[in-house]
Ligand SMILES: Cc1cc2nc3c(=O)[nH]c(=O)nc-3n(C[C@H](O)[C@H](O)[C@H](O)COP(=O)(O)O)c2cc1C
């Protein structure tokens with residue numbers, strides 16, 4: 001049996017050469033779907049790391065500048081960093097504001113979500129495609145400088161060599177930036193703060209980076225997969241891009257599939273592939289009894305129950321309608337023998353530890369939420385009061401942070417209360433053995449938050465709920 005231990009989250013989750021760690025499929029047709037429905041537009045069967053090999057496979061870029069922005073808009077490309085914001089209008093907004101001083105492009109290759117390996121795999125397999133995307137985006141938005149942000153030294157070393165190989169290939173030189181690791185250091189406002197000489201911690205918005213970002217200039221922060229898609233659209237156009245996917249969610253997307261599946265890994269799928277088939281790409285459920293639920297969207301996502309809901313098409317809209325999320329394309333399978341309440345508690349504890357410690361609701365609320373969940377998973381009932389408290393806590397933290405960490409916690413917690421309602425009733429007689437059994441989600445090990453003194457929602461309401469990053473409110 002393959003467990004999350006194999007993906008080891010011990011510091012280095014996906015190896016720089018993500019293929020080794022994540023078992024990328026290597027038998028895809030050049031462009032069309034393979035027999036299992038997966039694609040190889042972004043992830044070719046073998047890595048294309050040298051510039052000459054890259055040019056031989058992809059050829060020179062085609063559309064540029066304003067025409068490229070129009071084509072990206074026609075293609076309906078949405079951001080692959082988690083929020084699925086339309087890429088074309090975002091490019092236009094930065095270009096319109098560039099003025100004489102020019103703008104800035106920031107490629108977000110941080111991938112701070114512990115359950116994700118798609119950006120590491122992309123950068124390891126087709127680094128020049130990402131760099132082409134940065135160069136094309138920089139030209140389109142009239143940028144004077146461009147940055148590629150990553151968080152692992154080995155990754156930075158490899159990319160430095162790739163950038164050096166390009167020489168004067170790019171209109172704007174790309175500066176590689178190693179950003180301190182933390183769950184929230186990859187949020188766009190944290191990257192902008194860091195590039196402005198501050199800490200890699202989220203700042204309050206507005207202004208959003210596209211209005212005023214690095215050195216006060218309009219700044220395009222884009223996920224590396226989004227940029228690689230821009231490089232492909234420049235060459236092949238919008239119709240080609242839209243020839244896979246659905247009418248409202250066109251194109252292909254990288255997904256990371258892990259948890260109780262036979263072959264955890266990264267795959268490229270057409271948007272709209274049923275979640276069941278996405279799990280099938282990873283060999284399906286590795287455990288007897290099948291899939292109990294899927295954590296869709298990763299730690300910032302929500303639970304989708306097993307059974308018929310697994311037929312939901314993997315698109316942001318369809319998953320939202322089903323009460324789940326697409327996020328950055330992460331699908332984590334929980335088997336019938338797993339405990340959704342215990343798994344959710346572990347993720348919530350991790351997220352609480354990752355709080356940047358800047359905003360009162362986050363600093364005080366997230367540990368209280370994690371502890372209340374721990375009570376549902378590992379304590380005895382009745383749980384009615386704990387659930388009521390949890391709902392009040394959700395109301396107190398949601399939308400109250402500088403970044404969306406508290407909103408993600410609320411979304412995950414609410415979905416767990418909904419999907420594991422039956423388990424909660426059973427746990428009133430005491431936790432089931434599954435709560436202490438195998439762990440299925442790749443929550444980083446070694447986090448040692450001491451058990452919190454539990455705060456009730458009433459106590460929470462009296463806590464200072466400062467909402468400015470400068471108002472550091474510590475418990
Ligand atoms: C807590 C937090 C963590 C984030 N982590 C990432 C990340 O690791 N990679 C990423 O591309 N976007 C991440 N985002 C989203 C970015 O803020 C930003 O929206 C994204 O990079 C924009 O790129 P896109 O439009 O191409 O999706 C995160 C957001 C939040 C609130």
Ligand code: SF4
Pocket residue numbers: 184201202203354355356357358359360362363400401402403404405406469
């Ligand atoms: S909401 Fe939390 S993680 Fe986000 S900036 Fe505030 S304290 Fe930091």
